[in-house]
Amino acid sequence: MAPLPETRSSLLVRVRNPSDAEAWHEFASIYRPAIYRLARRRGLQDADAEDLAQRVLVSVSGAIQTWEKDEKRGTFRAWLLRVARNAIINAITRRPPDIAMGGSNASEPLDMPHTDEEAIRKLVEDEHRRAVFRWAAAEVRSEFHDTTWKAFYRTAVDGISIEDAAAEIDRTTGSVYAARSRVMRRLKAKVLEFQG
Numbered sequence: 001m002a003p004l005p006e007t008r009s010s011l012l013v014r015v016r017n018p019s020d021a022e023a024w025h026e027f028a029s030i031y032r033p034a035i036y037r038l039a040r041r042r043g044l045q046d047a048d049a050e051d052l053a054q055r056v057l058v059s060v061s062g063a064i065q066t067w068e069k070d071e072k073r074g075t076f077r078a079w080l081l082r083v084a085r086n087a088i089i090n091a092i093t094r095r096p097p098d099i100a101m102g103g104s105n106a107s108e109p110l111d112m113p114h115t116d117e118e119a120i121r122k123l124v125e126d127e128h129r130r131a132v133f134r135w136a137a138a139e140v141r142s143e144f145h146d147t148t149w150k151a152f153y154r155t156a157v158d159g160i161s162i163e164d165a166a167a168e169i170d171r172t173t174g175s176v177y178a179a180r181s182r183v184m185r186r187l188k189a190k191v192l193e194f195q196g
Contacts, residue, residue: 030132140183147171152182
């Protein structure tokens with residue numbers, strides 16, 4: 001599996017400028033879905049997870065001014081994970097006492113021991129990878145004809161066979177391979193741009 005792309009330094013510099021709306025939009029499109037899914041997987045309801053993701057981004061907007069890359073403290077993504085994790089724990093522990101969670105696993109979302117850190121880290125990495133893919137796909141989608149994009153998407157994302165995709169879009173298997181390859185090359189270039 002390819003290494004997880006880190007947030008590019010130029011974006012981190014740009015989000016420090018509160019008037020750079022484009023940078024914040026890009027930043028939020030990458031990180032908000034990951035924070036939301038992490039909160040949902042930790043037991044928060046949809047609206048609570050949305051609210052939490054918003055609060056984490058607001059916290060980041062205030063703290064980003066003082067964040068500096070430090071090998072001892074880890075990457076920006078690791079820092080963001082700590083902010084999100086702490087916000088989730090706070091959200092869970094501050095629920096009104098009359099909200100029944102039901103079942104014998106009611107305290108499960110609070111049980112985030114250090115042994116679970118690896119699972120949380122993997123979850124965040126997976127969500128980050130998906131978010132970077134969604135961002136890159138949105139950036140390059142308009143560069144391809146609908147049939148080319150469908151050949152890529154159906155085989156690489158939906159996981160159907162080359163033969164089934166060829167039949168579905170009425171193209172040869174060779175053209176599906178070529179379309180998928182072209183789109184993947186462009187997406188990889190876009191992800192490298194993200195890392196730059």
